[in-house]
Every structure is written in structure tokens, then in C-alpha cells.
Amino acid sequence: MLDWNIIFHYFPFLAKGALLTLEISILSLILGLIFGLSAALSKLSRNFLLRNVAVFYIWLIRSTPLLVQLFIIYFGLPQLGIDLGPYISGVLGLGLNVGAYNAETIRGGIQSVPAGQHEAARSLGMSSALAMRRIILPQALRIIIPPLGNNFIILIKDTSLVSTITLVELTLTAQRFIGSTYKPFEMYVMAAFLYAVLTTTASFLLGKVEARTSKGTR
Amino acid sequence: MSTEKHQSETVPMIRIEKLHKSFGDLSVLKGVDIEVPRQQVLVIIGPSGSGKSTLLRCVNHLETPTSGKIFLEDKLINDTTHSRKAFEKHLNQIRCMLGMVFQQFNLFPHMTVIENVMEAPVHVLKQEKDQVRSRAEALLDKVGLRDKADAYPSMLSGGQQQRVAIARALAMEPKAMLFDEVTSALDPELVGDVLRVMADLAREGMTMLVVTHEMGFAEQVGDRVIFMADGVVVEDTSPQAIFSNPTEARTRQFLSDILK
Ligand SMILES: Nc1ncnc2c1ncn2[C@@H]1O[C@H](COP(=O)(O)OP(=O)(O)OP(=O)(O)O)[C@@H](O)[C@H]1O
Ligand SMILES: [Mg+2]
Numbered sequence: 001m002l003d004w005n006i007i008f009h010y011f012p013f014l015a016k017g018a019l020l021t022l023e024i025s026i027l028s029l030i031l032g033l034i035f036g037l038s039a040a041l042s043k044l045s046r047n048f049l050l051r052n053v054a055v056f057y058i059w060l061i062r063s064t065p066l067l068v069q070l071f072i073i074y075f076g077l078p079q080l081g082i083d084l085g086p087y088i089s090g091v092l093g094l095g096l097n098v099g100a101y102n103a104e105t106i107r108g109g110i111q112s113v114p115a116g117q118h119e120a121a122r123s124l125g126m127s128s129a130l131a132m133r134r135i136i137l138p139q140a141l142r143i144i145i146p147p148l149g150n151n152f153i154i155l156i157k158d159t160s161l162v163s164t165i166t167l168v169e170l171t172l173t174a175q176r177f178i179g180s181t182y183k184p185f186e187m188y189v190m191a192a193f194l195y196a197v198l199t200t201t202a203s204f205l206l207g208k209v210e211a212r213t214s215k216g217t218r
Numbered sequence: 219m220s221t222e223k224h225q226s227e228t229v230p231m232i233r234i235e236k237l238h239k240s241f242g243d244l245s246v247l248k249g250v251d252i253e254v255p256r257q258q259v260l261v262i263i264g265p266s267g268s269g270k271s272t273l274l275r276c277v278n279h280l281e282t283p284t285s286g287k288i289f290l291e292d293k294l295i296n297d298t299t300h301s302r303k304a305f306e307k308h309l310n311q312i313r314c315m316l317g318m319v320f321q322q323f324n325l326f327p328h329m330t331v332i333e334n335v336m337e338a339p340v341h342v343l344k345q346e347k348d349q350v351r352s353r354a355e356a357l358l359d360k361v362g363l364r365d366k367a368d369a370y371p372s373m374l375s376g377g378q379q380q381r382v383a384i385a386r387a388l389a390m391e392p393k394a395m396l397f398d399e400v401t402s403a404l405d406p407e408l409v410g411d412v413l414r415v416m417a418d419l420a421r422e423g424m425t426m427l428v429v430t431h432e433m434g435f436a437e438q439v440g441d442r443v444i445f446m447a448d449g450v451v452v453e454d455t456s457p458q459a460i461f462s463n464p465t466e467a468r469t470r471q472f473l474s475d476i477l478k
Contacts, residue, residue: 036393114324116320116322116324117324117326119293119320119324120320120324120325120326120383121326122280122313123278123280123313123316123317123318123387124313124314124338124342124386124387125310125311125314125338125342125343125389125390126338126339126341126342127306127310128306129324130341130342134337134341135326137326139326139328142328144324202305
């Protein structure tokens with residue numbers, strides 16, 4: 001069955017790969033939130049140009065595979081003189097990708113806040129932006145956080161795709177050791193275990209965040 | 219100096235002139251003229267769909283009038299000569315002076331009662347937080363909810379929520395208040411508390427424009443009562459006159475229907 005010696009010996013190296021996976025996940029999570037919120041607000045804005053740029057971005061990302069998006073950024077862009085390297089390409093590609101999914105989640109959350117909330121805020125003299133920041137977004141957040149968390153869990157697993165653009169994260173670390181050990185089973189089981197640790201921890205933390213944002217609801 | 223003072227005393231608090239409002243092909247307000255003198259309570263009654271809410275919402279520009287003019291004292295509310303940005307700013311200033319209370323309360327559910335009351339003075343008027351807090355506490359006292367300051371709206375009854383909504387509007391120290399059927403969503407036994415708060419407010423001299431189906435309130439607290447139907451003012455008179463001796467057949471019909 002499992003070769004435990006191999007596992008004990010290589011686990012620390014894979015754990016190091018998992019750390020990079022975690023780092024990429026967090027950075028693309030942040031990017032994804034920024035892109036997602038900007039695209040959501042743009043899509044809801046009165047500005048024709050903003051709205052259509054957002055619609056195009058969301059459509060483009062959601063109608064093409066992440067793998068192809070990563071290839072375009074990493075292999076394609078250098079042809080146009082834009083060489084971002086594997087790390088930035090990976091984080092940017094993942095961030096752009098999850099951002100488009102977040103955008104629809106965030107927009108849905110904002111729209112689910114009753115119109116009366118916006119009207120009450122405006123009737124107290126709040127500008128549209130202040131009403132959004134103080135009244136609408138905090139309420140939308142409650143609705144948004146669970147699906148956003150789900151997007152994040154998917155993102156952690158999707159980071160394995162950046163192994164194809166030579167970024168030595170968890171999956172590529174495992175693959176590399178297979179070449180020298182001929183133990184694909186042990187390597188991939190260890191990788192799977194580490195992914196499960198990351199996603200389970202993330203779920204747990206998200207549960208805590210959800211509990212914190214639900215104040216005021218019965 | 220003295221003429222200015224004289225003028226500010228005679229200019230009505232709210233003046234609505236030839237107000238028209240359509241939603242697409244549907245004409246909801248068909249030339250409404252109303253004046254609310256300062257410190258007076260004007261009650262608007264009328265059948266469902268007659269345009270009462272639309273009228274109130276036009277006053278603080280939650281709806282954009284199709285035509286006509288609305289003044290707060292001498293300031294034209296729907297002043298379209300501004301650039302869009304300047305108009306937004308102008309509107310926000312107007313809205314700070316016009317409190318509005320809604321049928322559905324619309325409290326901010328993610329904030330406690332006192333945070334609801336403090337929100338706009340702190341973040342819109344940029345007033346000192348400690349100062350606002352003591353004023354908010356006094357207002358909650360006034361509406362009988364001092365002990366609920368740290369509760370969330372979802373923990374309160376409808377009547378309590380509505381009284382918080384009134385306190386929230388008062389915290390801006392508005393020149394006038396708009397009430398749109400504020401007791402219609404309440405259980406009957408909770409209506410009295412809210413009406414009492416409104417009657418107190420009227421007694422203190424607040425200028426109020428009140429849409430309601432509470433005829434007792436209209437009669438006892440109103441200085442004038444307007445009967446609206448199909449987007450026009452049918453009758454504009456004293457409470458005594460409208461309830462004891464309405465001149466218009468439509469008013470008589472409405473009152474006999476509602477008092478059945
Ligand atoms: N945003 C809107 N879009 C289209 N039609 C509307 C809109 N708001 C109101 N209306 C219509 O305008 C008419 C007047 O509505 P309004 O709410 O002002 O009546 P109301 O007198 O307040 O009635 P109620 O006593 O039921 O509250 C109704 O026919 C209503 O359907
Ligand atoms: Mg109404």
C-alpha cells in the first residue's frame with residue numbers, strides 16, 4: 001500500500017508548495033473582490049460605458065475556460081510584448097476569473113436589499129454613494145458572503161491549474177517529485193490531503209465571518 | 219431686515235404648484251396645488267391609488283415630478299436649472315430639512331436602534347458623535363423607547379419600529395415631516411402609541427404633511443384636511459367641515475365607505 005517513508009520524507013516539501021498555493025489563493029481572492037465589486041457597481045451604474053465594459057468582462061470570463069485564460073495571459077501576452085511571468089500571470093488570471101463570478105454574486109446581493117432601504121437612506125439626505133457604503137452594502141454582505149465563500153473554495157482548488165504555467169505550487173511540486181520517486185499515488189494523495197486542509201480551514205473561517213455579519217437578524 | 223422676517227413668517231413651509239406626475243401613460247397626479255403653512259398639520263385622505271404616496275414622494279423628490287413646482291419655504295425643490303451634480307447636492311440639503319416616515323418603517327436592520335437614529339446626523343451632517351448620541355437618547359425617550367437603544371430593529375414590534383423611524387427622522391432636526399400611512403402596517407393595538415407621538419409632535423409646532431386612513435387623528439390633530447381622488451384635490455377644508463358636512467359628493471361617498 002502507501003509507502004510511508006516516501007510520505008514522511010516528501011511531506012514538508014509538499015507543505016511548502018501548499019503555502020504557495022495559499023498565498024496565490026489569498027492574493028487572487030483580494031483581486032477577485034476588487035474586480036468583482038468594481039464590476040458589480042459598474043453594471044448597476046447609470047454610466048453607459050462602465051456598464052457595458054462590466055457586461056463584456058463578465059461575459060468573456062464566464063464563457064471561456066480558466067485554463068485558456070491563463071494560457072492567453074502567460075503564453076499569449078508576451079507575443080504582444082507583455083511578459084508578466086508565471087506568478088503575476090497566475091494571480092492575475094485567477095483574480096480576473098473569480099472576479100467575474102463574484103461580480104454576479106455581489107450584484108445579486110445588492111439588488112436583493114429592499115428598495116425601501118435605499119429610499120430611507122436618501123430621504124435622510126445621504127448621497128447615493130454614502131447610502132451604498134453605509135446602508136446597502138453591509139446588508140448585501142450577509143447575502144453575498146456565503147456564495148462568495150463558495151467562489152473562494154472553488155478558487156483554492158482552481159489554483160492547481162496554474163501548475164500548467166510553470167508556477168511551482170502544490171500540484172506542480174507533487175508532479176515534480178513523481179519524476180524522481182515514481183510514486184504518483186503517494187504524491188497525489190498528499191496533494192489532495194493538503195488541498196482538503198486548505199479548503200476545510202477556509203470553510204471554517206468563512207463560517208465565523210458569516211456569523212459576525214448576521215447581527216440584527218433573528 | 220424687518221421685511222425679511224415678515225416674509226419668512228408668511229411664506230408657507232411647503233408649497234406645491236400645478237404638480238403633475240405620470241408613470242409612462244398613467245397620469246397619477248393631475249395638477250395638484252397645496253400649501254402647508256408653518257407649524258400646521260395637513261392631513262391627506264383619499265381612496266387607494268388616488269396618488270397620495272406619489273404626492274408625498276414628489277415632495278422630497280423620491281419621485282421626479284413630470285411638471286409643476288414644489289417649494290420648501292422659498293427654495294424650489296425640483297430646481298432643474300442645476301447641473302446634475304449640483305442638483306444632487308441641492309436635493310440632499312433639501313432632504314435634510316424634510317423628515318420622511320414610511321409605511322414599512324424601513325429601519326436599517328444591521329444597526330441598533332440608537333445607531334439608526336444617529337446615522338444621518340453623524341454621517342450626513344457630520345455632527346459630533348457624543349452630541350448626537352445625547353440628542354438621540356432624548357429622542358428615544360420622547361418616543362418611549364429609551365430602553366431599546368441597543369436593540370436591533372428585528373427585536374421590536376412594528377409600533378416600536380415606527381416610533382424609532384420617527385425619532386430617526388427627527389434627529390436631523392427637520393423643518394417639516396412627511397408621514398405616509400405610517401400606521402397602516404401595524405396591528406390595531408399598536409396604532410395608538412404611534413399616533414400619540416405624532417400628536418405630541420404637532421403640539422410642539424412641527425409642520426406635518428400626513429397621509430392617513432386614521433380619521434380620528436385627522437379630526438383631532440389636523441389643522442386642515444385634503445380629500446384627494448384620481449390625482450386631484452377634491453376638497454381642501456377644516457377637519458370639522460369635512461367630517462360633519464363635506465361639500466363634494468365624492469368626499470361623502472369615501473367617508474361613508476370608510477366609516478362603515
Ligand atoms: N413607480 C411606479 N410606477 C408605475 N406606477 C406607479 C408607481 N408608483 C405608483 N404608481 C401608480 O400610481 C397610482 C397612485 O399610486 P399611489 O401609491 O400614489 O396611491 P395612494 O393614494 O398612495 O394609494 P394607497 O392608499 O393604496 O397607498 C397607482 O395606480 C399606482 O399603481
Ligand atoms: Mg400610498
